[in-house]
Amino acid sequence: MKNSAARLSAVITIALFASSCVSLKTPKRSDLVDLKSAKFIGKYPIKVNRTFKTNAQKDTVISMPIWYFFKNSDGIDSAELAKATHMELTLTDNTHVTSGLYKDDVLLKTEVIKGRIKNGYFRKKHSLSFSGIPPFYWSMSSNKMQFGLGKQGQLYIDQADETNGSILIIMAGTPGFTTSLTVPPYFKL
Numbered sequence: 001m002k003n004s005a006a007r008l009s010a011v012i013t014i015a016l017f018a019s020s021c022v023s024l025k026t027p028k029r030s031d032l033v034d035l036k037s038a039k040f041i042g043k044y045p046i047k048v049n050r051t052f053k054t055n056a057q058k059d060t061v062i063s064m065p066i067w068y069f070f071k072n073s074d075g076i077d078s079a080e081l082a083k084a085t086h087m088e089l090t091l092t093d094n095t096h097v098t099s100g101l102y103k104d105d106v107l108l109k110t111e112v113i114k115g116r117i118k119n120g121y122f123r124k125k126h127s128l129s130f131s132g133i134p135p136f137y138w139s140m141s142s143n144k145m146q147f148g149l150g151k152q153g154q155l156y157i158d159q160a161d162e163t164n165g166s167i168l169i170i171m172a173g174t175p176g177f178t179t180s181l182t183v184p185p186y187f188k189l
Contacts, residue, residue, distance in 0.1 A: 041089035070099035139165040153185040
Protein backbone atom coordinates (compact mmCIF):
# COMPACT_ATOMS: atom_id res chain seq x y z
CA MET A 1 0.00 0.00 0.00
CA LYS A 2 2.79 2.44 0.94
CA ASN A 3 4.70 1.58 -2.22
CA SER A 4 1.72 2.32 -4.51
CA ALA A 5 1.08 5.66 -2.75
CA ALA A 6 4.74 6.61 -3.24
CA ARG A 7 4.54 5.65 -6.94
CA LEU A 8 1.34 7.65 -7.40
CA SER A 9 2.93 10.66 -5.71
CA ALA A 10 6.04 10.34 -7.92
CA VAL A 11 3.93 10.08 -11.11
CA ILE A 12 1.88 13.14 -10.15
CA THR A 13 5.04 15.13 -9.35
CA ILE A 14 6.64 14.24 -12.69
CA ALA A 15 3.43 15.17 -14.51
CA LEU A 16 3.32 18.51 -12.74
CA PHE A 17 6.90 19.35 -13.65
CA ALA A 18 6.29 18.35 -17.26
CA SER A 19 3.07 20.36 -17.49
CA SER A 20 4.69 23.77 -17.72
CA CYS A 21 2.81 24.92 -20.80
CA VAL A 22 4.10 28.46 -21.14
CA SER A 23 6.46 28.75 -24.05
CA LEU A 24 9.25 31.25 -24.63
CA LYS A 25 8.95 32.16 -28.29
CA THR A 26 12.04 33.38 -30.10
CA PRO A 27 11.01 36.39 -32.20
CA LYS A 28 12.65 36.78 -35.60
CA ARG A 29 14.55 40.05 -35.43
CA SER A 30 16.56 41.17 -38.45
CA ASP A 31 18.89 43.45 -36.48
CA LEU A 32 20.07 40.87 -33.90
CA VAL A 33 23.81 40.81 -33.17
CA ASP A 34 25.29 37.38 -32.42
CA LEU A 35 26.40 37.10 -28.81
CA LYS A 36 29.88 35.65 -28.57
CA SER A 37 32.00 34.56 -25.65
CA ALA A 38 33.69 37.15 -23.41
CA LYS A 39 31.94 40.26 -24.71
CA PHE A 40 30.87 43.49 -23.00
CA ILE A 41 27.20 43.74 -23.91
CA GLY A 42 26.46 47.31 -22.80
CA LYS A 43 25.14 49.81 -20.27
CA TYR A 44 21.38 50.05 -19.70
CA PRO A 45 18.99 52.10 -17.55
CA ILE A 46 17.68 50.50 -14.37
CA LYS A 47 14.02 51.03 -15.27
CA VAL A 48 12.03 51.29 -18.46
CA ASN A 49 8.57 52.86 -18.77
CA ARG A 50 5.81 50.73 -20.26
CA THR A 51 2.63 52.35 -21.59
CA PHE A 52 -0.64 50.46 -21.47
CA LYS A 53 -3.58 51.61 -23.57
CA THR A 54 -6.82 51.98 -21.64
CA ASN A 55 -10.33 53.15 -22.41
CA ALA A 56 -9.80 56.18 -20.18
CA GLN A 57 -8.52 59.48 -21.55
CA LYS A 58 -5.01 58.88 -20.20
CA ASP A 59 -2.82 55.85 -20.86
CA THR A 60 -1.30 54.05 -17.90
CA VAL A 61 2.49 54.32 -17.61
CA ILE A 62 4.27 51.82 -15.35
CA SER A 63 7.96 52.04 -14.53
CA MET A 64 9.40 48.52 -14.73
CA PRO A 65 12.80 47.70 -13.20
CA ILE A 66 14.78 45.54 -15.63
CA TRP A 67 17.45 44.73 -13.02
CA TYR A 68 15.28 41.86 -11.73
CA PHE A 69 15.55 40.05 -15.08
CA PHE A 70 19.32 39.82 -14.55
CA LYS A 71 19.38 38.61 -10.96
CA ASN A 72 20.06 35.11 -9.79
CA SER A 73 19.09 35.66 -6.16
CA ASP A 74 15.74 36.31 -4.51
CA GLY A 75 14.85 39.50 -2.71
CA ILE A 76 14.22 43.12 -3.47
CA ASP A 77 17.13 45.50 -3.96
CA SER A 78 15.21 48.71 -3.29
CA ALA A 79 18.09 50.45 -1.44
CA GLU A 80 20.55 49.73 -4.26
CA LEU A 81 18.01 50.56 -6.98
CA ALA A 82 17.28 53.93 -5.38
CA LYS A 83 20.97 54.89 -5.67
CA ALA A 84 21.73 53.24 -9.02
CA THR A 85 22.17 55.17 -12.26
CA HIS A 86 22.58 52.21 -14.65
CA MET A 87 23.48 48.55 -15.03
CA GLU A 88 26.17 46.88 -17.12
CA LEU A 89 26.03 43.44 -18.75
CA THR A 90 28.99 41.28 -19.75
CA LEU A 91 28.91 37.87 -21.39
CA THR A 92 31.73 36.13 -19.51
CA ASP A 93 31.49 32.86 -21.47
CA ASN A 94 28.85 30.86 -23.37
CA THR A 95 27.00 29.94 -20.16
CA HIS A 96 27.35 32.98 -17.82
CA VAL A 97 26.36 36.66 -17.89
CA THR A 98 27.58 39.10 -15.23
CA SER A 99 25.26 41.97 -14.42
CA GLY A 100 26.46 44.91 -12.35
CA LEU A 101 24.41 47.62 -10.69
CA TYR A 102 26.23 50.99 -10.77
CA LYS A 103 25.98 54.48 -9.34
CA ASP A 104 28.02 56.45 -11.87
CA ASP A 105 31.36 54.55 -11.83
CA VAL A 106 30.87 52.83 -8.46
CA LEU A 107 29.78 49.18 -8.47
CA LEU A 108 26.91 48.61 -5.99
CA LYS A 109 26.06 44.97 -6.61
CA THR A 110 27.01 42.12 -8.95
CA GLU A 111 24.98 39.09 -10.04
CA VAL A 112 25.91 36.16 -12.28
CA ILE A 113 23.19 34.34 -14.19
CA LYS A 114 23.54 30.94 -15.80
CA GLY A 115 22.13 29.97 -19.16
CA ARG A 116 23.19 29.28 -22.72
CA ILE A 117 23.34 30.95 -26.11
CA LYS A 118 20.62 29.80 -28.52
CA ASN A 119 19.62 31.36 -31.87
CA GLY A 120 21.53 34.59 -31.10
CA TYR A 121 19.89 35.00 -27.67
CA PHE A 122 21.18 34.28 -24.19
CA ARG A 123 18.59 32.09 -22.46
CA LYS A 124 18.62 32.26 -18.68
CA LYS A 125 18.40 28.89 -16.95
CA HIS A 126 14.72 27.95 -16.58
CA SER A 127 13.49 28.75 -13.07
CA LEU A 128 11.00 26.17 -11.81
CA SER A 129 9.85 26.08 -8.21
CA PHE A 130 7.62 23.47 -6.67
CA SER A 131 6.16 23.25 -3.17
CA GLY A 132 3.58 21.15 -1.39
CA ILE A 133 2.61 17.50 -1.24
CA PRO A 134 0.75 16.17 -4.29
CA PRO A 135 -2.13 15.38 -4.57
CA PHE A 136 -3.24 17.19 -1.39
CA TYR A 137 -1.72 20.62 -2.00
CA TRP A 138 0.92 21.80 -4.42
CA SER A 139 2.03 24.95 -6.16
CA MET A 140 4.38 25.36 -9.12
CA SER A 141 5.87 28.50 -10.71
CA SER A 142 7.77 28.59 -13.98
CA ASN A 143 9.85 31.48 -15.32
CA LYS A 144 11.82 31.66 -18.56
CA MET A 145 13.83 34.64 -19.86
CA GLN A 146 16.06 35.39 -22.82
CA PHE A 147 17.72 38.52 -24.15
CA GLY A 148 19.37 39.57 -27.38
CA LEU A 149 21.38 42.55 -28.56
CA GLY A 150 20.32 44.83 -31.43
CA LYS A 151 22.68 46.58 -33.86
CA GLN A 152 21.98 49.96 -32.23
CA GLY A 153 22.93 48.56 -28.80
CA GLN A 154 19.32 48.07 -27.69
CA LEU A 155 18.52 45.10 -25.48
CA TYR A 156 15.61 42.83 -26.40
CA ILE A 157 14.17 41.00 -23.37
CA ASP A 158 11.55 38.24 -23.70
CA GLN A 159 10.03 36.60 -20.62
CA ALA A 160 7.39 33.91 -19.98
CA ASP A 161 5.73 33.17 -16.60
CA GLU A 162 3.20 30.62 -15.41
CA THR A 163 1.79 29.61 -12.00
CA ASN A 164 -0.30 26.52 -11.22
CA GLY A 165 -1.63 25.00 -8.02
CA SER A 166 -4.11 22.57 -6.49
CA ILE A 167 -5.90 21.82 -3.26
CA LEU A 168 -7.12 18.21 -3.25
CA ILE A 169 -8.78 17.78 -6.66
CA ILE A 170 -9.41 21.46 -7.41
CA MET A 171 -6.77 22.83 -9.80
CA ALA A 172 -6.17 26.42 -10.80
CA GLY A 173 -3.51 28.32 -12.65
CA THR A 174 -2.65 31.23 -14.86
CA PRO A 175 -2.74 30.64 -18.60
CA GLY A 176 0.82 31.92 -18.68
CA PHE A 177 1.89 35.26 -20.02
CA THR A 178 4.79 36.57 -22.04
CA THR A 179 6.45 39.96 -22.01
CA SER A 180 8.73 41.54 -24.61
CA LEU A 181 10.72 44.69 -23.88
CA THR A 182 13.11 46.80 -25.91
CA VAL A 183 15.58 48.66 -23.69
CA PRO A 184 17.67 51.47 -25.23
CA PRO A 185 21.31 51.85 -24.17
CA TYR A 186 22.10 54.09 -21.19
CA PHE A 187 23.56 57.50 -21.95
CA LYS A 188 24.77 59.70 -19.11
CA LEU A 189 23.10 63.11 -19.21
